[in-house]
Amino acid sequence: MxxxxxxxxxxxxxxxxxxxxxxxxxxxxxxxxxxxxxxxxxxxxxxxxxxxxxxxxxxxxxxxxxxxxxxxxxxxxxxxxxMQYNHQFTPDSIGFILTFLLEQFIAEKQVTVLEIGSGTGNLAQTILNHSQKEIDYLGIEVDDLLIDLSASIADVIGSSLHFAQGDAVRPQILKESQAIISDLPIGYYPDDRIAQRYQVASSEEHTYAHHLLMEQSLKYLQQGGYAFLLAPSDLLTSPQSDLLKRWLQEHASVVAVIALPVTIFGTQSMAKTIFVLQKQTSQPVETFVYPLTNLQSAEVLQAFTENFKKWKQDNAI
Known part of the structure; x- marks a missing residue:
């Protein structure tokens, strides 16, 4: 470079x-x-x-x-x-970790990837540029400005990325993918009528958009496929988390939880963690839980990859 x-x-x-x-x-x-x-x-x-x-x-x-x-x-x-917070691009350091996880969890050389909330397309391009796999990518994004930006940039770069405009919470006609990726937005979904179609819907207030998108993403995932989701760190303890955990027990296994440094996000309230879900299988594995304390330290990242590969070998992933 x-x-x-x-x-x-x-x-x-x-x-x-x-x-x-x-x-x-x-x-x-x-x-x-x-x-x-x-x-x-x-x-x-x-x-x-x-x-x-x-x-x-x-x-x-x-x-x-x-x-x-x-x-x-x-x-x-x-x-x-x-740009509003949910529209800003995912930092490269996180994109590289997501690329590593995609490489480790998906065995096939050719991979179909769906991104929920593709934004400016930077995360997709990061993965495409650094993955050893042949990626068939589709990004879905509701914001028309972001769609125009991401599509025009992909055309200039000459990337084999495809984008579609749509509200990912609403039903879409999409083929099932081997992998789902998403830097999930933080906030409430405003349309309670649409939200009530979901198991994670709250009956007392607006439902978290990231809960709805997690449930929706699994519908577009092949059996045994993986979803790599960047979500609020308090995902499993925040309000409405009981609804989410009940849904998870029925439909998905949490195979990895990788905490990220708060310093990347500025404040604890905005901090996110990588959650890797596998569409429900008959052979659940012990969850890989790991706190990444510094994404700029080669030693920290090396320890992370070694621990992950050992867990993967022990669990025959």
């Missing part, structure tokens, strides 16, 4: 986005979508934008260099036009 090229690409991309933003009087995210469309056609009415597009093409970035370039641009954009 060439960081000098990433820096050059970032400067060119940022200049294009800011130029288009000023020309159209729009927000930075719509300007980025416009920039991506211009890149794909190879030109723009503005001479400076066209010149920068040619310079970007000459850099011949790899897919990972493109991903990093867009990631830096999102960090810059978020400083002036912050």
């Amino acid at each position: 060439n960081f000098e090229k990433i820096e050059q690409a970032y400067d060119l991309l940022l200049e294009n986005v800011q130029t288009i933003q000023n020309l159209l009087g729009t927000n930075i995210y719509d300007a980025l979508i416009e920039q991506n469309a211009a890149y794909l056609t190879g030109s723009h009415a503005n001479e400076r934008v066209s010149r920068n597009i040619n310079a970007l093409k000459q850099l011949q970035l790899t897919t990972e260099e493109w991903r990093r370039t867009y990631q830096f641009l999102f960090i810059k954009a978020n400083q002036t036009e912050p």
Whole structure:
């Protein structure tokens, strides 16, 4: 990976986005979508934008260099036009752990992956770039801006990622996948009428959206398949958790619980943990429980992988 090229690409991309933003009087995210469309056609009415597009093409970035370039641009954009918390991209350090878990739990070389709430597509691209498997990916996302962003970025990068717009809580016509991934949103689902169709629905208040999405995700998972879910750390102790645990007992096994450092999320109330669920099988295994204290320490990550592989061998996963 060439960081000098990433820096050059970032400067060119940022200049294009800011130029288009000023020309159209729009927000930075719509300007980025416009920039991506211009890149794909190879030109723009503005001479400076066209010149920068040619310079970007000459850099011949790899897919990972493109991903990093867009990631830096999102960090810059978020400083002036912050995205809501649930729309921000999943940190790379977590994406790498999810990639590792996908590799370890799924034996097949070719893997069908469904992402619930695909956002900007950064997590999907992280997994695609670093996995050794051939991934057939579909992301579902309700927000039209995020869908346009993720699809246009994938087109520029040349990734084999596919996205569909829809409210994942509502029924969708989707094929069953071998793996589900999701950085689940935190909050309540506003439509009680829809929520009442679920076993995890609360009869006293709005139901947690992440509870509904967990139940829904299992419907799109093959028998014995795995769901890799980033969910609130207090998932199994928070209000409405009794409803969730009752549903889990009937439909899924919690095969791994990997706590993440609170420092990544800023506050304890926003902290998340990786929960790996397996669609109910006749051979439940002892849950792998592990606290990851530092995602930047090579020694901590090495200890984690060694402990996980030992657990996997002991349980014949």
